[in-house]
Amino acid sequence: MNGLAPMDFRKMNGLGNDFVVLDARLRPLSISTELARAIADRTSGIGCDQLIVLEPSRTADVRMRIWNNEGFEVESCGNASRCIADMLFAEKRQTVATIDTLGGYLTCEKAGDGLVRVDMGAPRFGWQDIPLSEPFADTRHIELQLGPIDAPLIHSPSVVNVGNPHCIFWVKDLAVVDLAKAGPMLEHHPLFPERANISLARVDAKDHITLKVWERGAGLTRACGTAACAVLAAAARIKLTHRKATVTLPGGDLLVEWREADDHILMTGPVTYEYEGVLPAHLAV
Numbered sequence: 001m002n003g004l005a006p007m008d009f010r011k012m013n014g015l016g017n018d019f020v021v022l023d024a025r026l027r028p029l030s031i032s033t034e035l036a037r038a039i040a041d042r043t044s045g046i047g048c049d050q051l052i053v054l055e056p057s058r059t060a061d062v063r064m065r066i067w068n069n070e071g072f073e074v075e076s077c078g079n080a081s082r083c084i085a086d087m088l089f090a091e092k093r094q095t096v097a098t099i100d101t102l103g104g105y106l107t108c109e110k111a112g113d114g115l116v117r118v119d120m121g122a123p124r125f126g127w128q129d130i131p132l133s134e135p136f137a138d139t140r141h142i143e144l145q146l147g148p149i150d151a152p153l154i155h156s157p158s159v160v161n162v163g164n165p166h167c168i169f170w171v172k173d174l175a176v177v178d179l180a181k182a183g184p185m186l187e188h189h190p191l192f193p194e195r196a197n198i199s200l201a202r203v204d205a206k207d208h209i210t211l212k213v214w215e216r217g218a219g220l221t222r223a224c225g226t227a228a229c230a231v232l233a234a235a236a237r238i239k240l241t242h243r244k245a246t247v248t249l250p251g252g253d254l255l256v257e258w259r260e261a262d263d264h265i266l267m268t269g270p271v272t273y274e275y276e277g278v279l280p281a282h283l284a285v
């Protein structure tokens with residue numbers, strides 16, 4: 001295994017959603033909220049949307065742990081899954097890899113032209129699965145709006161869990177609300193006991209969605225892989241799109257398919273290696 005030395009880190013991104021990757025397969029690392037925040041800080045740290053830590057796994061090629069830049073650990077990260085899978089392809093000299101995460105067991109494969117395909121598992125739509133703080137029999141549209149009750153700016157979002165919680169508003173205009181302002185309030189809405197990733201989704205065609213995302217614990221990012229998976233499943237569920245579509249994010253496109261045969265979501269997209277470095281003393285783990 002040609003992993004990283006304990007103090008080394010690798011900077012990577014998926015469509016501009018960027019990560020600091022630490023390799024704890026040879027030496028356990030203890031990540032506190034403060035340390036995760038400090039590493040992710042773009043002024044005094046390395047700077048990233050999420051911190052990714054690799055650990056040994058008995059069931060997969062690697063265990064991948066994820067901390068949002070606010071410092072709290074979360075279950076899933078689609079863009080990082082592609083990045084880590086690509087690292088594993090090179091290490092193993094193979095075209096397949098498996099990753100164990102809090103949000104599920106992922107199987108990954110090379111998809112040609114520098115692309116990686118990740119099986120993100122099946123979406124869950126039950127109100128307890130999202131989770132929501134009160135029961136909704138129908139989660140295709142829940143009662144949540146922003147703006148005046150008689151003329152809401154956005155309303156009736158769909159909710160879905162794809163390893164992590166997502167709330168998706170269907171809009172015709174992605175600028176109908178300033179997501180930088182509305183995002184925090186919606187992320188922390190009392191309906192979401194574990195908070196939520198918030199998306200504005202514009203359906204352009206039966207095979208194309210354009211997306212802007214306010215990420216739980218990270219804010220506006222250039223791309224969110226799990227949001228792309230969530231929005232495709234939610235759109236197909238209410239027949240806004242086919243079960244396969246291109247999802248365009250500010251950082252670029254992902255191809256997402258909600259496979260009929262096993263209900264799994266497949267996400268295909270690129271990986272970017274930025275650089276490697278050594279953690280400075282004040283960030284020593």
Ligand SMILES: N[C@H](CCC[C@H](N)C(=O)O)C(=O)O
Nearest residue numbers: 077078079164215216225226
């Ligand atoms: N903000 C997400 C984690 C990162 C997801 C995103 N970066 C992706 O590519 O899926 C959450 O708190 O659930």
